[in-house]
Amino acid sequence: MAQQLLASLATLTNDEGIDLAEQSEQLAELFTPLLINPTTAAVRASTQNWTDDQISKTVEQAQLFDGGWAGFEQFVSSYIRLVRDFDPFSDSSSFDLVVSTFNDLQVAFSSARGGCLIHTVALWARKVVSGAFQYDREHNLPQRATIEYPTSEYIATPLLRLFNTTRTERSDLEFNRKNIILHLACLLCRVYFHIRQPTLCANVFSNMSTAGISLHGYPKSQQVEYRFYLGKFYWLKSQLKNAYIHLDWSWRNCYTDSRNKRLILKHLVAVSLLLGIIPTRELLEQFSLDGVYGEMVKALKNGNHTRFYAALEQARDWFIDRDLYVLIKSRAFTLLNRGVLKTIYEWSVDQRNPAIPYATVAAGLDFATQHGGYAQQVMAPQMMEGKANLTPTQVEAILVALIDQGFIKGKLQATSQRLIHARTDVFPPISAVLGSRQSSLELKDDEKWMTRIG
Known part of the structure; x- marks a missing residue:
C-alpha cells in the first residue's frame, strides 16, 4: 500500500496539466490526518519492516515532481514514518511524530511550489492545534500550582511561519496561499489565548491589516472567529468600544444554531454592561446566562454595590476563567x-x-x-x-x-x-x-479593510 500511495503521488505531482486547486485538494486527500483516512492502516502494515533509510530512498526513487523538490520528499518521508509508528489507540502518545511531520510540511509549504499544499496545510494546522491542546491537558498534573502549555507553545512557531508564508504571497492567481491566511490567523489567536499570551495576537492583527485582502472573500465562520478574538484582545487592553464593535459584529453574524453564539455573548454582555448597554432578561435566559449576569444587571440599574459585587464574587471563578473579572470589578463602580x-x-x-x-x-x-x-x-x-x-x-x-x-x-x-x-x-x-451608541461606533482606520468588498 505504501508503494501504491507513492505511485498515486507520482502521477499527481508529475501531471503538468492539472489545475493547482485540484492538485491541492487531491494531495490533501492523500495526506488527510490519521484516523480520518481509511488507507492509513494498510500503509502502516506495509511499512512495518521499513527502516528510515528505506523510506527516504523509496520516496526519492518515486521521482515526485520529477525529483526536483527535496522539501516535498522530506515531508512525504516524514508522513510515511508517522503512519508506520503511529499508535492507533492513543493520539497523544504519537503526537511528537505528528508535530515533526507538521514541521516538515511547513518547510515544504514555504517553497516556491508550496501552493499545491494549501488544503493539506489547512487540514493539518487545525489537527495539530487541537491535538496540542489535548496533549497538554492530558499531561498537566492536578497537583501542579500552575497550568503549563509546552506543546501548544511549541506548535505556535511553525504555525506562525505558515502564517508569514501566506501573508507574503505575491501570486496573482485566484487560488493562492492567501486563501488560508484568515484560517491560520484564527488558529494562531486560538493558540495565543490558550497559552495565556494574548498580547502576541497584536502581531497577527497588524499583519492582517496590511495583507491586502478582503474579509468578505473568506468563510463567514472564519470572519466571526477572527473578530471574536479581536474583540477579546481589545477587552484585555481596556478599549471597551473597540471590543464592543467586534464582539457585537461576531454575535450578529454568527450562525443562529451555532454553540459559539453563547460563547460570544458571554464576553459581549460584559463589555455591554460597562458601556451602559443593558441586555434584556429574555436574552440572558435564552442563552442560560441569567444565572451569571441577571443579578448584576439589576444591581447596575439602581446602583446597588453590595448586590452587584456579591453576584460577581459568587461567579468569581467563572469570570476569571474568561478574563472578565478584573475589568468588571475595576470599571463598574x-x-x-x-x-x-x-x-x-x-x-x-x-x-x-x-x-x-x-x-x-x-x-x-x-x-x-x-x-x-x-x-x-x-x-x-x-x-x-x-x-x-x-x-x-x-x-x-x-x-x-x-x-x-x-x-x-x-x-x-x-x-x-x-x-x-x-x-x-x-x-x-x-x-x-461613553460614546457607545451604535451611531457613534466605527472601526479604526487601520481596520476598515474588514468592510471592504472586492
Whole structure:
C-alpha cells in the first residue's frame, strides 16, 4: 500500500496539466490526518519492516515532481514514518511524530511550489492545534500550582511561519496561499489565548491589516472567529468600544444554531454592561446566562454595590476563567455610583429639594453597600486612614469624577457642601456619555479593510 500511495503521488505531482486547486485538494486527500483516512492502516502494515533509510530512498526513487523538490520528499518521508509508528489507540502518545511531520510540511509549504499544499496545510494546522491542546491537558498534573502549555507553545512557531508564508504571497492567481491566511490567523489567536499570551495576537492583527485582502472573500465562520478574538484582545487592553464593535459584529453574524453564539455573548454582555448597554432578561435566559449576569444587571440599574459585587464574587471563578473579572470589578463602580446618585436625585426631586447635600450622598452610598458601608467595601483601606465613614472631601471627589466624566450635569458648592444639579437632562444616557451608541461606533482606520468588498 505504501508503494501504491507513492505511485498515486507520482502521477499527481508529475501531471503538468492539472489545475493547482485540484492538485491541492487531491494531495490533501492523500495526506488527510490519521484516523480520518481509511488507507492509513494498510500503509502502516506495509511499512512495518521499513527502516528510515528505506523510506527516504523509496520516496526519492518515486521521482515526485520529477525529483526536483527535496522539501516535498522530506515531508512525504516524514508522513510515511508517522503512519508506520503511529499508535492507533492513543493520539497523544504519537503526537511528537505528528508535530515533526507538521514541521516538515511547513518547510515544504514555504517553497516556491508550496501552493499545491494549501488544503493539506489547512487540514493539518487545525489537527495539530487541537491535538496540542489535548496533549497538554492530558499531561498537566492536578497537583501542579500552575497550568503549563509546552506543546501548544511549541506548535505556535511553525504555525506562525505558515502564517508569514501566506501573508507574503505575491501570486496573482485566484487560488493562492492567501486563501488560508484568515484560517491560520484564527488558529494562531486560538493558540495565543490558550497559552495565556494574548498580547502576541497584536502581531497577527497588524499583519492582517496590511495583507491586502478582503474579509468578505473568506468563510463567514472564519470572519466571526477572527473578530471574536479581536474583540477579546481589545477587552484585555481596556478599549471597551473597540471590543464592543467586534464582539457585537461576531454575535450578529454568527450562525443562529451555532454553540459559539453563547460563547460570544458571554464576553459581549460584559463589555455591554460597562458601556451602559443593558441586555434584556429574555436574552440572558435564552442563552442560560441569567444565572451569571441577571443579578448584576439589576444591581447596575439602581446602583446597588453590595448586590452587584456579591453576584460577581459568587461567579468569581467563572469570570476569571474568561478574563472578565478584573475589568468588571475595576470599571463598574463608577456606573454604580451614577446609579446611586440617580436614585438620590429622584428622591430629592420628590422632596422638592433644589440641591443635594454631601451628607445625603454619603448616606446614599452607604445604603447602597448595606454591609459595612461604602467606605469599607469600595474605598481602598489606605484612602480611609482608619476612618469608618466617608468624609466630605471624599464625597466631593466622587462627585467631581462623575461630573467631569459627564455622568451628571451640575456643579458643586464647596462652602455649603452641596451638589447643584442641572434643571434638565441631569443624567445623560451612559451610552451617550461613553460614546457607545451604535451611531457613534466605527472601526479604526487601520481596520476598515474588514468592510471592504472586492
